[in-house]
Amino acid sequence: TQLLEQSPQFLSIQEGENLTVYCNSSSVFSSLQWYRQEPGEGPVLLVTVVTGGEVKKLKRLTFQFGDARKDSSLHITAAQPGDTGLYLCAGGIGGSSNTGKLIFGQGTTLQVKP
Amino acid sequence: NAGVTQTPKFQVLKTGQSMTLQCAQDMNHNSMYWYRQDPGMGLRLIYYSASEGTTDKGEVPNGYNVSRLNKREFSLRLESAAPSQTSVYFCASRQLKSVGELFFGEGSRLTVL
Secondary structure, three states, rough: OOOOEEEEOOEEEOOOOEEEEEEEEOOOEEEEEEEEOOOOOOEEEEEEOOOOEEEEEEEEEEEEOOOOOEEEEEEOOOOOOOHHOOOOOEOOHHHOOOOEEEEEEOEEEEEEEO | OOOEEEEEEEEEOOHHHEEEEEEEEEOOEEEEEEEEEEOOOOOEEEEEEOOOOOEEEEOOOEEEEEEOOOOOOOEEEEOOOOOOHHHEEEEEEEEOOOOOOEEOOOOEEEEEO
């Protein structure tokens, strides 16, 4: 069974602070995606990382895929109230056993207070 | 652009009743997924269909059945609903089974009394 452990599960910070969300597993993933979800809506893709050690930046958000492709992190610099939401990581099972299965972590609820 | 459409958006059932959640996508995607979302547990995969004509179990398939009716449609059936199936259900699709963005519907909120 492949599991994605996401931490922390809840984060409440002041505007302007930095934060990091972690996504860890004992399994190797062919790709790792991060999604953001707002109340009453479905998740929306932020980024996909596929290469071990890969780093991608999206404005104030920095995403990293671990060298062994078992973990990932999301770092937000100078958080703003508009960053408030549920952040989810999702891992794809690849290689010869690629079945298209995509599993999610438990999610991190981020609250940024003005 | 409709994307992924789920029906119904809300449903209340009594224990033991059956129902089907419908999902359709108009993006010509090959792969489709059903997830359930519960507080503190993220999204858990119920069933998925990597391509038309195939379906596979996810993490929590017990109590559910699916049908990939054609390339566009993927339905989820609860044969005998239980209170533990109270949840928000999301259908999603993507172009290929191995890569690419998952596009989600708006969700279906199901309450089983």
